[in-house]
Amino acid sequence: MHCASCAVTTEEAIRGVRGVTDVNVNYATERATVTHDDGVPMEALVKAVKDNGYDVDMGSHAHAAHGGHAMPPDHAGMSLQEHEMSMGAGDHMQHQGYVTFAGLILAAVLTIPLFVTMFMQPDIGSFAGRSWWMMLVAAATWYLVGKLGWKFHVGTWSELKHHRANMDTLVTVGTGSALLWSTYALIVGGEVYFEVAGIIVFFLLLGKYLEARQRQKAGEAIQALLSLHAKLAHRVKADGSLEDVDPNVLKIGDRCRVKSGERVPMDGRIIEGSSSVDESMLTGEPIPVEKRQGDTVFAATINKTGSFVFEVTVEPGKSALDAIVATVEHALATKSPVEKLVDRISSIFVPVVMAISLGALIVWLIITGSPGEAIRHAVAILIVACPCAMGLATPAAIMVGTGAGAKRGILVKDGSALEAARKIDLVVFDKTGTLTEGKPTVTDVIPMEDAVGTTHASILQIAAGLEANSEHPLASAILAAATEKSVSLATITEYRAVPGKGLEGTFDGAVVRLGTEAFMNENNIILSDAQRALLDELRSAAKTVMLLARDSSLLGILAAQDRIKADAKQAIADLRGQGVEVALLTGDHRATAEAVAKELGIARVLAEISPNGKADEVKRLQAEKKRVAFVGDGINDAPALAQANLGIAVGTGSDVAIATGQIVLMGGSPQKAADALRLARMTFSAIRQNLFWAFGYNVILIPAAMFGLVNPILAGLAMAFSSVSVLSNSLRIARKMR
Numbered sequence: 001m002h003c004a005s006c007a008v009t010t011e012e013a014i015r016g017v018r019g020v021t022d023v024n025v026n027y028a029t030e031r032a033t034v035t036h037d038d039g040v041p042m043e044a045l046v047k048a049v050k051d052n053g054y055d056v057d058m059g060s061h062a063h064a065a066h067g068g069h070a071m072p073p074d075h076a077g078m079s080l081q082e083h084e085m086s087m088g089a090g091d092h093m094q095h096q097g098y099v100t101f102a103g104l105i106l107a108a109v110l111t112i113p114l115f116v117t118m119f120m121q122p123d124i125g126s127f128a129g130r131s132w133w134m135m136l137v138a139a140a141t142w143y144l145v146g147k148l149g150w151k152f153h154v155g156t157w158s159e160l161k162h163h164r165a166n167m168d169t170l171v172t173v174g175t176g177s178a179l180l181w182s183t184y185a186l187i188v189g190g191e192v193y194f195e196v197a198g199i200i201v202f203f204l205l206l207g208k209y210l211e212a213r214q215r216q217k218a219g220e221a222i223q224a225l226l227s228l229h230a231k232l233a234h235r236v237k238a239d240g241s242l243e244d245v246d247p248n249v250l251k252i253g254d255r256c257r258v259k260s261g262e263r264v265p266m267d268g269r270i271i272e273g274s275s276s277v278d279e280s281m282l283t284g285e286p287i288p289v290e291k292r293q294g295d296t297v298f299a300a301t302i303n304k305t306g307s308f309v310f311e312v313t314v315e316p317g318k319s320a321l322d323a324i325v326a327t328v329e330h331a332l333a334t335k336s337p338v339e340k341l342v343d344r345i346s347s348i349f350v351p352v353v354m355a356i357s358l359g360a361l362i363v364w365l366i367i368t369g370s371p372g373e374a375i376r377h378a379v380a381i382l383i384v385a386c387p388c389a390m391g392l393a394t395p396a397a398i399m400v401g402t403g404a405g406a407k408r409g410i411l412v413k414d415g416s417a418l419e420a421a422r423k424i425d426l427v428v429f430d431k432t433g434t435l436t437e438g439k440p441t442v443t444d445v446i447p448m449e450d451a452v453g454t455t456h457a458s459i460l461q462i463a464a465g466l467e468a469n470s471e472h473p474l475a476s477a478i479l480a481a482a483t484e485k486s487v488s489l490a491t492i493t494e495y496r497a498v499p500g501k502g503l504e505g506t507f508d509g510a511v512v513r514l515g516t517e518a519f520m521n522e523n524n525i526i527l528s529d530a531q532r533a534l535l536d537e538l539r540s541a542a543k544t545v546m547l548l549a550r551d552s553s554l555l556g557i558l559a560a561q562d563r564i565k566a567d568a569k570q571a572i573a574d575l576r577g578q579g580v581e582v583a584l585l586t587g588d589h590r591a592t593a594e595a596v597a598k599e600l601g602i603a604r605v606l607a608e609i610s611p612n613g614k615a616d617e618v619k620r621l622q623a624e625k626k627r628v629a630f631v632g633d634g635i636n637d638a639p640a641l642a643q644a645n646l647g648i649a650v651g652t653g654s655d656v657a658i659a660t661g662q663i664v665l666m667g668g669s670p671q672k673a674a675d676a677l678r679l680a681r682m683t684f685s686a687i688r689q690n691l692f693w694a695f696g697y698n699v700i701l702i703p704a705a706m707f708g709l710v711n712p713i714l715a716g717l718a719m720a721f722s723s724v725s726v727l728s729n730s731l732r733i734a735r736k737m738r
Contacts, residue, residue, distance in 0.1 A: 006054075009164055013052035017044050026395055053158035098151045098208035107148050110140040111202040114195040130186065134194075138186055141198035145175050149201040165350045173354070174382035175200055181375050193376055200383055228300040228321060233265035234258070236309060247299070247316065254312045258303045266299045266312045267319045273308030277301050279667070324411060324666075353385040353702070360706050380705040384718060385698060393690035396730040401683035404737040409666035410676045417662035420646045421680030423627050427575055427673060428606070428618065430632040430640075431586035431596060434650050435670055436562040438473050438633075442481035443543060444559035446534070451555045457487050459556040463548055465490030466503045466514045474544065477560045500587050500610035502546075513549045514558075517589065518608070525549045531557075539591030542599065564599060567671040572600050574674035578681070581626075585609055585617060585640075615639035631665075631673050648673055675737070682733050690726045697722050 007025040014023045014032065019040035025032045034045055046056045099107065116122070117137050125132045146153075153176075155168030175197040182192040234242045236255040247265035250256070255271065258264055264277070276288035279301045288304050291297060297310050299319035361378035365371060398415045405412050412418055429435050447454040464482035467475035468489055482489065492505035492512070501522070502515015513523060517535065520527065525547075527535075531554065538545050543559040572582050583604035584597045593607035606617050614632075618640050621628050630637065630644035641647030641661050649661025650668045665672040701718060704710045710718075 009162070010049060010052050010054065013048045014045060017048050020045075053162060099148065099205040101209070103148055104205055104209050107144060107202045107205050110144050110148075111199055113137050113140055114198045117195050134186060134192065137194045137198075138183060138192075141179060141182070141194040144198040144201045145179050148205060149175065152201075152204070165354055170350065170353065170382040170385060171201075171204060173357075174379040177375050178379050181372055185372060193372060193379075196376060196379060200379075204383075228263070230263035230265040230300060250312050250316060252312055252315060255309055256312065257307060257309050258297075259307050260303055260305055262303055264297045264299055264301050264303065264310070266316070267314045268297055268310035268312045270295050270297060270308050270310045273306060275306035275308050276304045278304055324406065349385070353381065356385075356702065356706065357381040364708070377705065377708050380708075380710050381702060384701045384705050384710060393694045393726050394687050396727050397683050397686040397690060397733065400730045400733045401679055401686075404734040405676065405679050408672065408675060408737065409669070410672050410679060411664040411666065412676075412679075413662050413664070417646065418680045418683050420627075420662065421629065421677050422684045424580060424629040424646055424677055426581045426583060426621060426626040427629045427631060427677070428583045428585050428621065428640075428644070429602075429670065429673075430614075430630070430637055431584055431588060431593065432473060432562060433633050433668070434631055435568045435584070435596065435600065436564050438562065438668075440473055440477045440544060440560040440562035442477050442558060442560050444538065444557070445481070446557045446559075448531070448554050448556055451553060454555050457485065459548055459558065460485060460487045462490045462507055462512050462550075462555070463514050463546070463558055465492045465507065466495070466505055466512065468492070469495060470497065470503065473562070474546065474560055478546075478558065500612070507550075510550045512555075514546055516608075517545070517547060520547050520549055520554070523549070523552075525552055525554055527554060535589075536591055539589050540595055542592055542595035544588055544592055564596065565668075565670055567669055569600050571670040571674045572602060574671065575677070576601070578674070578677060580677065583621070585614060585630075612639070615643040618643045629673075629677070631670070632661075648676060679733070679737060682736055686730050686733055689729055693729075694722065694726060 010032065011023045011025045014020060014025070014034055017036070017040060019037040020034060021037065022035040023032065032049070036045070049056045113133075113136060117133075121131065122133050123131075124136075127135070149171070152168045152171040156172035159165055159169055178193045178197040178200075182194045182197065185192045186194075230247050233245050233247045233250055234257045235245050235250065236257060237243055242257060250266050256265055256268070258275075260275075270291055270293050272293065274290070274292045277291050277297060278288045279298065291308070296313075297308075298321065300321045357378045360381055361374050364374035364377045368374060394415075398418065401418060402412050402415075432438050445456045445459050447456065447459060460478070460482045463478050464487065467478045479489075490507050490512075492507055495503070495505040497503050498515065498519065501519040502513060504511060504513040504515075504523075506512070513519065513525070517527065527547075534557065535545050538557070538559045541561075543561045546558045546560070548555045548558065575582050581604065582602050583606060584593055584600075584602045585606040586593045587609055588607060590605065590607035593605050597603070597605045609617055614630075614637060618628055618630055622643075622645070627645045629646040629648055630640045631648045631650060632641055633650055637649075641649060646663065647661035648663045648665060650665045650670075663676050665676065697718070701710055
């Protein structure tokens with residue numbers, strides 16, 4: 001595609017296919033994402049694109065939404081299919097086709113005599129009354145415009161066949177009219193403008209070449225993701241020997257050995273050996289992670305030391321890395337509201353410019369009486385107005401911003417997420433697993449004095465029996481404590497979980513309960529003043545308290561502490577430095593929550609909130625005119641993530657495909673939440689700057705060209721470098737995020 005209006009007309013062509021429900025065509029990446037009913041044949045979509053004048057490269061990017069990770073969360077469960085298509089013959093993320101490096105050098109050489117002609121006309125003889133020098137200039141210009149600029153004219157013809165005009169049309173009409181008039185004037189006598197046509201084409205080719213280089217650079221982060229997959233897997237055969245296979249042939253249950261220094265070929269679970277694994281490509285965090293038997297390993301991560309055997313747990317194409325790539329590609333394929341607005345403007349911009357140029361041609365012809373002079377002014381308008389910079393302003397910044405985020409373990413699902421993130425003025429953090437490690441350890445087991453026969457061991461025995469079927473982090477802590485003390489688990493019958501409050505069941509003929517103070521109060525288990533004072537003391541030390549009761553009597557108290565993540569305090573300070581308010585939301589008791597909040601420097605605490613109540617709390621904050629981002633684990637906090645203006649899901653690689661958040665933080669570092677908001681602000685700052693210069697450039701130079709104040713050659717130079725300046729400004733995002 002050659003300009004933003006190409007993207008708009010292609011969208012219209014695909015949208016015309018019966019059964020298509022949504023289309024996004026991205027000019028920067030030359031990709032189309034099409035959502036359609038099940039009954040729409042792929043051939044119909046391909047035909048629509050080809051009838052519109054473009055080729056389609058399905059390649060490895062085509063997929064059904066139901067079969068891969070790239071399905072947008074909003075479409076889950078719908079009877080729709082989503083496909084992605086690449087248009088044109090360029091490489092992924094690279095705009096090519098106008099000129100090679102050798103062609104650019106040839107164009108530069110041919111332009112030399114044209115530059116000379118602007119200042120002097122060497123006398124090297126004549127033929128039939130015509131200067132040999134000017135005939136040489138004419139030949140060079142015809143080759144520049146006709147041969148080296150051929151791609152512009154092909155694009156123009158393709159658009160004319162469909163009764164449209166685009167950037168190529170402006171170039172063809174502008175340079176062609178200058179070339180034809182100059183050739184006529186050379187034959188019959190009169191002023192010629194060969195240098196105008198030829199030098200403009202050179203500058204446009206130079207701009208296109210630099211644009212292609214900058215686009216490739218802008219897509220480097222995405223290209224890096226695409227190239228991370230391991231090239232070889234050492235599969236363990238039945239007799240224990242190894243065979244080297246392509247990772248794409250691995251099946252669930254296959255066992256593979258990974259040697260030191262190699263990439264893990266597929267997601268799986270270690271069954272033999274241990275090692276330290278570099279997971280920076282997933283999380284953006286450079287410190288290797290220690291892995292032991294039973295731990296999960298992810299495709300494309302690097303085994304630093306040791307050797308291990310793992311069992312494949314996912315099918316090819318469904319690894320964490322595939323999910324990341326699909327998420328990033330989806331972000332680049334969809335458009336933010338501001339990008340859609342710019343596309344609409346670009347689609348009508350070219351016809352308006354053509355009309356302005358024609359009007360200027362007529363006016364200048366009347367004023368000067370010189371067709372050559374009138375053509376020169378009209379050409380300047382056509383060349384200066386090419387809308388490439390306008391079309392690139394938004395997608396280029398989003399491309400770079402999304403890629404820079406992916407490198408740091410921040411996955412942005414679409415451009416609208418970045419747009420929402422830049423407006424956030426309140427970030428609400430879930431506590432457990434977000435600001436804390438999510439792996440609490442039991443610090444206190446306290447039997448009640450009036451509970452006759454109750455011991456540390458009996459409290460752990462009953463509590464571990466109740467928690468045996470739970471996946472809550474506190475359950476793991478209690479079970480670990482029981483294992484450490486060699487305490488057997490009580491056999492619990494009639495087990496029941498009460499979400500956000502606790503667990504209950506029957507043991508040895510009595511009803512036993514484990515949970516919060518509120519859970520005890522609901523079941524008429526009354527605490528004494530001394531017991532409440534003990535609870536307050538434990539909570540003031542930032543410990544989570546669980547109460548164990550039998551029938552109506554309190555047996556004991558268990559306390560667990562969850563360590564605050566190392567970078568949590570810095571993350572909160574960073575957010576406050578950005579002018580963002582921070583709140584802590586948790587189901588824990590207020591005293592425990594306030595102790596954690598005090599250590600982190602968080603002033604606003606929302607405590608004792610049930611999982612179902614989290615979304616209501618977010619809604620209440622929004623009623624205060626706050627634009628809220630909620631940071632949670634992406635599964636238990638799904639309602640709150642969906643309710644917030646921006647949902648930021650904290651998860652490991654295995655969570656990516658199902659996380660509810662619009663932004664996913666790999667590795668769980670809270671600092672990434674602060675980085676995500678900074679990234680969003682930087683990205684949209686770059687978009688504003690890009691649009692200011694793109695629109696400002698046209699607002700200033702088009703009228704200047706109309707009044708004859710801009711030389712067509714300078715217009716070509718300015719237009720060519722406007723696109724490069726937009727891309728260069730966008731690339732600053734990646735440099736600032738390092």
